[in-house]
Amino acid sequence: MKFRSIILVAGLAGASATGALAEAHGGKVKVGMITTLSGGGAGLGIDVRDGFMLAAKGNENIELVIEDDQRKPEIAVQLADKMIQSENVDVMTGIIWSNLAMAVVPAATAQGKFYLSPNAGPSQLAGKGCSPLYFNVSWQNDAFNEAAGSWANDNGINKVFLMAPNYPAGQDMIAGFKRTYKGEVTDEIYTKLGQTDYAAEISQMRASAADTVYFFLPGGMGISFMKQYAGSGVDKAAMGPAFSFDQGILGAIGEAALGVKNTSHWSKDLDNEANKKFVADFQAEFGRLPSLYAAQGYDTALLLMSAAAKADVKDTEAFRAALNEADFASVRGDFKFAPNQHPIQDIYMREVVKEGDVVTNKVIGVAAADHSDVYGADCKM
Amino acid sequence: MTTILLIEQVLNGIQSGIMLFLMAAGLTLIFGVMGLINLAHGSLYMVGAFAAAAVSAATGSFVIGLIAALAAAAAAGAIVEYTVIRRLYDRDHLDQVLATFALILIFSEGTRYLFGSFPLFLDIPSALQGPITLPGGIQYPLYRLVIIGVGLIIAVGLFALIARTRIGIQIRAGEADREMIAALGIDISKLYTLVFALGAALAGLAGAMVGAIQSVQVGMGEPVLILAFVVIVIGGIGSIKGALVGALLVGLTDTLGGVLLPPLFATFMDASAATSVGSSLASMSIYILMAIVLLFRPTGLFGEA
Numbered sequence: 001m002k003f004r005s006i007i008l009v010a011g012l013a014g015a016s017a018t019g020a021l022a023e024a025h026g027g028k029v030k031v032g033m034i035t036t037l038s039g040g041g042a043g044l045g046i047d048v049r050d051g052f053m054l055a056a057k058g059n060e061n062i063e064l065v066i067e068d069d070q071r072k073p074e075i076a077v078q079l080a081d082k083m084i085q086s087e088n089v090d091v092m093t094g095i096i097w098s099n100l101a102m103a104v105v106p107a108a109t110a111q112g113k114f115y116l117s118p119n120a121g122p123s124q125l126a127g128k129g130c131s132p133l134y135f136n137v138s139w140q141n142d143a144f145n146e147a148a149g150s151w152a153n154d155n156g157i158n159k160v161f162l163m164a165p166n167y168p169a170g171q172d173m174i175a176g177f178k179r180t181y182k183g184e185v186t187d188e189i190y191t192k193l194g195q196t197d198y199a200a201e202i203s204q205m206r207a208s209a210a211d212t213v214y215f216f217l218p219g220g221m222g223i224s225f226m227k228q229y230a231g232s233g234v235d236k237a238a239m240g241p242a243f244s245f246d247q248g249i250l251g252a253i254g255e256a257a258l259g260v261k262n263t264s265h266w267s268k269d270l271d272n273e274a275n276k277k278f279v280a281d282f283q284a285e286f287g288r289l290p291s292l293y294a295a296q297g298y299d300t301a302l303l304l305m306s307a308a309a310k311a312d313v314k315d316t317e318a319f320r321a322a323l324n325e326a327d328f329a330s331v332r333g334d335f336k337f338a339p340n341q342h343p344i345q346d347i348y349m350r351e352v353v354k355e356g357d358v359v360t361n362k363v364i365g366v367a368a369a370d371h372s373d374v375y376g377a378d379c380k381m
Numbered sequence: 382m383t384t385i386l387l388i389e390q391v392l393n394g395i396q397s398g399i400m401l402f403l404m405a406a407g408l409t410l411i412f413g414v415m416g417l418i419n420l421a422h423g424s425l426y427m428v429g430a431f432a433a434a435a436v437s438a439a440t441g442s443f444v445i446g447l448i449a450a451l452a453a454a455a456a457a458g459a460i461v462e463y464t465v466i467r468r469l470y471d472r473d474h475l476d477q478v479l480a481t482f483a484l485i486l487i488f489s490e491g492t493r494y495l496f497g498s499f500p501l502f503l504d505i506p507s508a509l510q511g512p513i514t515l516p517g518g519i520q521y522p523l524y525r526l527v528i529i530g531v532g533l534i535i536a537v538g539l540f541a542l543i544a545r546t547r548i549g550i551q552i553r554a555g556e557a558d559r560e561m562i563a564a565l566g567i568d569i570s571k572l573y574t575l576v577f578a579l580g581a582a583l584a585g586l587a588g589a590m591v592g593a594i595q596s597v598q599v600g601m602g603e604p605v606l607i608l609a610f611v612v613i614v615i616g617g618i619g620s621i622k623g624a625l626v627g628a629l630l631v632g633l634t635d636t637l638g639g640v641l642l643p644p645l646f647a648t649f650m651d652a653s654a655a656t657s658v659g660s661s662l663a664s665m666s667i668y669i670l671m672a673i674v675l676l677f678r679p680t681g682l683f684g685e686a
Binding site for chain 2: 037038046190192206232253
């Protein structure tokens with residue numbers, strides 16, 4: 001089932017392999033992208049890839065090698081070894097899942113490769129395990145949840161019912177919410193990872209004293225839960241981080257998701273020039289609305305190109321400094337790196353609405369301004 | 382925990398058991414009659430869900446989608462039996478596992494090729510939407526009651542088919558001695574294709590019914606497949622009655638374990654530790670149940686040695 005290895009030379013100038021066309025400052029950058037293109041969750045990897053390729057389109061200095069990790073850590077590790085040793089890439093990117101990132105990133109940075117994370121921000125890599133070569137262009141795992149906790153405090157949500165799958169990212173998300181939330185947690189339950197039926201949990205929600213259900217259920221789990229929740233007649237408000245409500249899965253949930261609040265660092269209606277161009281270009285190129293994963297892939301490519309224009313990737317210190325400047329027009333608006341090379345960015349509260357026939361998200365306010373993670377304090381570099 | 386909530390959770394357990402039964406019935410039929418381990422059963426479940434989603438999106442009718450699911454899964458089953466499975470009856474179980482695992486990959490990538498990587502939309506018909514109030518003031522989603530009803534009808538239908546009809550006699554005879562029944566002039570290969578298509582249609586029906594309240598996506602069948610295997614091992618391989626009882630036992634254990642264990646542990650542990658220990662133990666509960674059943678009845682509850 002190995003995905004065919006593709007080597008794409010962005011733009012038409014691929015034939016001029018001599019590098020004579022390289023721009024004044026930077027040279028060519030060879031990028032290795034390992035992402036999930038088959039199996040469950042392939043939609044996320046496809047969006048990151050498409051977003052990245054959209055931004056890199058026509059840039060002859062970026063050479064991209066794409067491989068499919070099938071969401072399996074052992075395959076991701078093999079692919080990373082291959083990219084580092086035989087493909088000899090300069091920069092790696094693409095991984096979607098925290099457990100895969102933990103398997104690949106420390107080894108890649110130890111071998112002197114830059115890694116730009118277009119999704120997944122495990123706390124280890126933000127704190128003690130931070131690296132001068134690791135840049136997170138998406139978010140630290142806790143970010144959306146901390147922002148949601150603050151938003152709940154400010155919006156009169158006093159009693160919440162918490163639910164997440166029983167695995168490290170699920171526990172992190174709930175811990176992130178509880179870090180900022182000051183109200184009462186009436187129930188806290190952990191479901192099986194990959195669970196598809198939530199009848200028992202929904203009965204508990206019905207019986208609970210909570211006024212809001214806060215949950216983190218990525219991918220298919222979120223689709224199943226939302227459809228069942230909407231059909232159950234339980235009338236408590238639902239809220240969660242954006243992962244259960246990105247564009248790729250809203251189509252599958254349909255109107256059952258209407259009114260749900262979710263936190264995100266990006267939304268397609270954010271009012272800035274870069275974002276308008278991105279949303280229009282993405283729709284023109286791929287014929288669907290972009291998701292937050294596509295936005296992250298796009299920003300990752302913009303960041304990379306901004307650094308490549310200033311410094312040669314072979315000069316590690318200069319290239320790192322160029323990345324740290326984050327000198328690109330992010331689709332999220334303001335974007336800076338904290339000292340641990342994780343984002344400082346606004347986190348918005350979005351609401352699921354219907355625009356014509358399309359179920360999508362709309363920004364309703366800022367949940368946390370200039371948010372950065374708490375783990376940076378442990379990062380020594 | 383109030384009595385009402387407990388009754389509601391028992392109902393949830395029964396409902397989850399019935400969903401499993403729909404899947405396990407086809408699996409145990411194929412396993413019992415033909416001695417074939419069919420890992421691709423989950424793929425047929427997926428075929429049913431995708432056919433239902435695509436057809437009901439095109440026609441706007443859930444019922445037509447359901448019929449399409451039955452037809453598509455039965456057709457896929459018959460084709461697969463004719464082209465691949467037929468060559469596996471005389472091979473050992475390892476060959477069957479390898480070949481049907483290959484079928485999973487082919488079905489998954491084929492579905493992705495046709496429908497893309499994003500989950501599909503499939504909703505329950507508007508007439509069945511929303512909760513109804515049961516005696517005692519329990520609010521329960523109507524659609525889930527319909528699932529229980531359909532599952533029970535299928536169970537009764539299958540009993541009748543196996544016990545009362547000529548085909549049923551042939552199926553039971555084929556289970557006991559395939560050479561003998563062939564010698565008596567019954568076209569055993571046609572019978573096997575029929576049984577396989579029937580099992581596939583049941584999986585397709587389950588996929589379509591369950592897909593409406595879950596996520597219709599590539600790979601949706603594999604988690605259910607594992608549970609369905611647990612069910613038929615507990616119930617006894619080849620027994621429809623065993624599949625029903627096993628499915629209800631698994632559904633109830635799974636649901637009530639998840640609901641009751643964390644509070645139980647909270648009575649003597651601190652809350653957060655109890656949540657995580659209780660949830661972990663609840664995830665294991667059906668496998669513990671399976672181990673206990675096998676300890677006392679190695680062939681399952683209704684299995685024959």
